[in-house]
Amino acid sequence: MTTVSIKGLWVCRAEHAVLEDINLELEPSDFLGLIGPNGGGKSTLLKVMLGLIKPDRGEIRIFGLTPEAARGRVGYMPQKTMFDQSFPVKVLDVVLMGRYSRTGLFHRYGPEDRAAARRALEAVKMDDRAEREIGALSGGEQQRVFVARSLVSDPELLLLDEPTAGVDSAQQTEFYDLLSHLNHDLGIAIVMVSHDVTAISKYVSKIACLNQRLYYHGSKEITNDDIEKAYGCPVEMIAHGTPHRVLREHD
Amino acid sequence: MIELQLDFFQYDFMRTALAAGLAASVLCGIIGIYVILNKIVFISDGIAHAAFGGIGLGYFLGFDPLVFGIGSAILTALGIGVISHRARVSEDTAIGVFMATGMALGVMLLTLSRGYARDLYGYLFGNILAVTGSDVLMISILTTIILVLVFLLYKEFLIMSFDPIYGEAIGLPVQGLRLLLLTMVAFSVVVLIKIVGIIMVIALLTIPGAISRQHMKGLPAIMAGSIFLGAVFVTIGLLISYMLDVPSGATIILTAALVFFLSTIASR
Numbered sequence: 106m107t108t109v110s111i112k113g114l115w116v117c118r119a120e121h122a123v124l125e126d127i128n129l130e131l132e133p134s135d136f137l138g139l140i141g142p143n144g145g146g147k148s149t150l151l152k153v154m155l156g157l158i159k160p161d162r163g164e165i166r167i168f169g170l171t172p173e174a175a176r177g178r179v180g181y182m183p184q185k186t187m188f189d190q191s192f193p194v195k196v197l198d199v200v201l202m203g204r205y206s207r208t209g210l211f212h213r214y215g216p217e218d219r220a221a222a223r224r225a226l227e228a229v230k231m232d233d234r235a236e237r238e239i240g241a242l243s244g245g246e247q248q249r250v251f252v253a254r255s256l257v258s259d260p261e262l263l264l265l266d267e268p269t270a271g272v273d274s275a276q277q278t279e280f281y282d283l284l285s286h287l288n289h290d291l292g293i294a295i296v297m298v299s300h301d302v303t304a305i306s307k308y309v310s311k312i313a314c315l316n317q318r319l320y321y322h323g324s325k326e327i328t329n330d331d332i333e334k335a336y337g338c339p340v341e342m343i344a345h346g347t348p349h350r351v352l353r354e355h356d
Numbered sequence: 357m358i359e360l361q362l363d364f365f366q367y368d369f370m371r372t373a374l375a376a377g378l379a380a381s382v383l384c385g386i387i388g389i390y391v392i393l394n395k396i397v398f399i400s401d402g403i404a405h406a407a408f409g410g411i412g413l414g415y416f417l418g419f420d421p422l423v424f425g426i427g428s429a430i431l432t433a434l435g436i437g438v439i440s441h442r443a444r445v446s447e448d449t450a451i452g453v454f455m456a457t458g459m460a461l462g463v464m465l466l467t468l469s470r471g472y473a474r475d476l477y478g479y480l481f482g483n484i485l486a487v488t489g490s491d492v493l494m495i496s497i498l499t500t501i502i503l504v505l506v507f508l509l510y511k512e513f514l515i516m517s518f519d520p521i522y523g524e525a526i527g528l529p530v531q532g533l534r535l536l537l538l539t540m541v542a543f544s545v546v547v548l549i550k551i552v553g554i555i556m557v558i559a560l561l562t563i564p565g566a567i568s569r570q571h572m573k574g575l576p577a578i579m580a581g582s583i584f585l586g587a588v589f590v591t592i593g594l595l596i597s598y599m600l601d602v603p604s605g606a607t608i609i610l611t612a613a614l615v616f617f618l619s620t621i622a623s624r
Contacts, residue, residue: 191569202514202522
């Protein structure tokens with residue numbers, strides 16, 4: 106069964122289209138990098154996949170279900186949130202928040218929720234930090250904890266919105282290796298929004314470029330023409346060694 | 357000293373005042389932490405001031421002022437939420453407008469009702485010694501309701517306070533929880549008006565929690581510490597105000613503020 110199936114999808118806000126005729130098919134093993142200029146609708150597309158924004162036209166199915174019905178099988182990591190770094194909460198309790206969709210309103214977390222939280226922390230190699238306060242961790246460690254939070258509901262699809270913003274490059278590399286591991290070894294499909302084409306092209310299996318319209322050929326190939334259309338300006342594209350390509354945007 | 361304390365407790369009004377103060381400490385300890393963590397201190401202060409409009413209306417119409425106070429506090433809480441969501445008015449602007457309007461209405465209606473100058477002073481600056489047995493009962497019931505709600509929705513309030521954007525994404529009714537929290541703040545604030553008055557309510561709601569946060573780890577421990585500190589401030593404040601014959605509300609707040617400054621210096 107296809108993981109994500111989007112056909113002829115439109116989202117409009119105040120008379121103008123934010124997303125225009127989007128078509129996208131993803132398989133269970135896919136790791137899609139979603140690039141595009143700011144305001145191009147990347148976050149909006151993720152929110153449509155989560156069922157937080159209703160499309161004005163077109164169809165979207167996640168595991169053959171409506172996005173709301175599929176939400177329990179989808180993990181989400183929002184753009185770096187400006188949470189209060191002195192917020193009094195332990196790492197384990199942050200990860201447990203991801204069990205909400207399974208536990209539901211009024212119910213308390215049980216032993217199986219705690220066990221799942223420990224497993225998720227192990228998966229991101231943060232299990233020794235479980236009892237620490239979240240603010241005591243470095244930026245890169247916090248990002249790992251938020252990945253654990255999105256993993257704790259045992260999702261089959263992960264949606265990540267610029268997960269490496271504000272993380273230094275050494276930690277970024279480790280972070281991308283972690284995502285590759287989740288994708289390859291645990292078989293979790295991933296959609297990752299990023300503006301850092303250089304960094305992600307090595308790790309993702311497919312790339313799509315979004316600026317109202319989606320430029321996507323079901324592969325890692327993006328033509329110069331696509332990029333120029335999406336960014337609305339000439340973009341230098343450097344093929345540097347094989348197999349991966351490096352694209353750089355002009356200012 | 358022992359003689360003094362016995363003296364202190366021999367009066368009914370002192371025992372009632374202490375009971376009200378201790379029940380209010382539990383309320384402040386829990387709601388105050390959420391006010392701090394959700395950064396809704398200004399909204400809470402606005403709700404307290406707006407409640408004055410309802411209190412004035414209650415007097416004017418000859419009904420229980422506190423019931424009208426609670427009504428207008430809740431309307432304000434919801435009004436601020438709706439206006440800043442829908443209209444092109446930022447939240448803090450909406451709070452400023454509601455706050456001043458409530459105070460103006462209160463002053464106007466109380467003046468028109470005549471002969472309530474003493475009560476006006478009591479509502480603005482608090483008079484814990486005027487608290488009645490039925491007030492204590494009301495504070496206790498409210499405290500119990502809020503304890504139950506926070507127990508049932510602990511994990512939901514934690515997600516909302518920590519990361520509301522994520523909460524919405526995983527299907528948590530964030531907007532509903534926020535309105536519920538503001539409603540609980542409205543109830544708490546009106547109860548506290550009896551004790552420290554409209555002007556100083558926000559201090560009793562925030563200072564115990566702020567100090568507790570400097571020394572405790574984990575939300576339950578911070579709440580417990582905050583309740584304990586609130587109880588200490590109310591008791592000491594009452595004792596001092598009784599011994600020196602100075603206003604109780606101001607004494608309680610000054611005691612709390614003194615400890616807050618000492619604690620802040622010590623924890624640097």
